[in-house]
Amino acid sequence: MAGHSKWANIKHRKGRQDAVRSKQFTRAAKEIIIAAKVSGDIANNPRLRSAIAAAKAVNLPKDKIENAIKKGTGELAGGDIHEITYEGYGPGGVAILIEVASDNKNRIVAEMRHTLNKGNGNMGEAGSVAWMFDNKGQIVIKKDAVSEEQVMDLGLEAGAEDIIEEDENWDIRCEPTDLEAVRTAFEEAGIAIESAEMAKIPQNTIELDAEGAKKMLRLIDLLEENDDVQNVFTNMDVSDDVMAELNAE
Template sequence: MAGHSKWANIQHRKGRQDAKRGKMFTKAAKEIIIAAKAGGDPVGNSRLRAAIAAAKAINLPKDKIENAIKKGTGELAGGDILEMAYEGYGPGGVALIVEVATDNKNRTVAEVRHILSKHGGSMGESGCVAWMFDRKGVITLEKDKYTEEQLMEVALEAGAEDVTDEGESWEVVTAAADFNAVREALEAAGVEMQSAEFTMVPQNEIEVDVETGRKLMRLVDALEDNDDVQNVHANFDLPDELLAELG
């Protein structure tokens, strides 16, 4: 899809291979908590359904899913989590959007600002880079379970923009307004999703040199290692030399 960088693809694969299970569980549970604030019944809460599907895809235990839902609805303590997005810049003038879920926004903003500064970046004002990105829905599916034709028949009919081959998986891309309709059409067709979420896709990308690419990768890794950071979006594309090293 337009604006979906090679870096995004590498980052996605790298995240699957390298992410610590505990970190993945924490992110998934927080998304369930936030989603459940709008209602604890997944039948009537599409975001909660998607969050539960994503949690099951990484084998988050059933009791942790149930507890996260109860935290979100207020049945259990621990649901005071806010979701926010910080905007800023990385090395080479690359635009960054850092999405967080936190129970202490003062702590989180200080930590994000420190990470950015330490790695040659800086925090910006709200709205400084968001205009460079489009909000899209992205649904990921196992490559060996479905053919491209099967997915396109269901997804495009429901309003998806594209179905792309991401190496180890299929990716269905939708406009934000069509995300739920496409996800529900795939569900109705019996398609199992690895993940279903909104993301920020850059309208244009900056191709950086190898040195800047390494700095940016270290910055993104440091941000993603923070317990409150849910997602990092950036508008850079890595040079082929660096992509080859990453495999």
């Protein structure tokens, strides 16, 4: 649930480590393929550099990274992948943005509509909820990897707009054009990064009770089970008390 690191660690995914790992590999490889379509020149393609860094962070093997680049540049077959964003609503009126990377536009739109309906949501028209989100670069770093003073100094000097302290993480946000510079600043300082990616940050959030959160998390799970889904962003929020309740189950 990129863009919502505050509650991304809710234990509704326990027991799915292997499935999650496979999904991470698929997602990382597809992002490399898409990024490499612009250019396979890593030095002059910031998106490709970020995609490769993200792939390494989830331990995608080197040969799979190289093959993904070649698929994107057309050297290997399998690069006919399209980026599409679907918009909709979930339980409680929560806004949803679904980013997919698919080789079959007709199939994926039918699957997304079916999944939303199954999870008590519905597909929206283009533009129906996108205006509720801001496009930002987002970097997540474990709090035990860096001091508050260091994260502030490095982040703000590199171009970060906002640094949010959460239970276990620092959530660092910046303009999309500054993501590479901010990520590089922390890496060059020897600080481990959990994730660095483009995210859709909601301008306002809808707070859900435990029952509403369960329904929404189930819908997110259903969407993320689709191999073509790259990211799911929502304007859902849950209180600390509700998070504790969900974690206890």
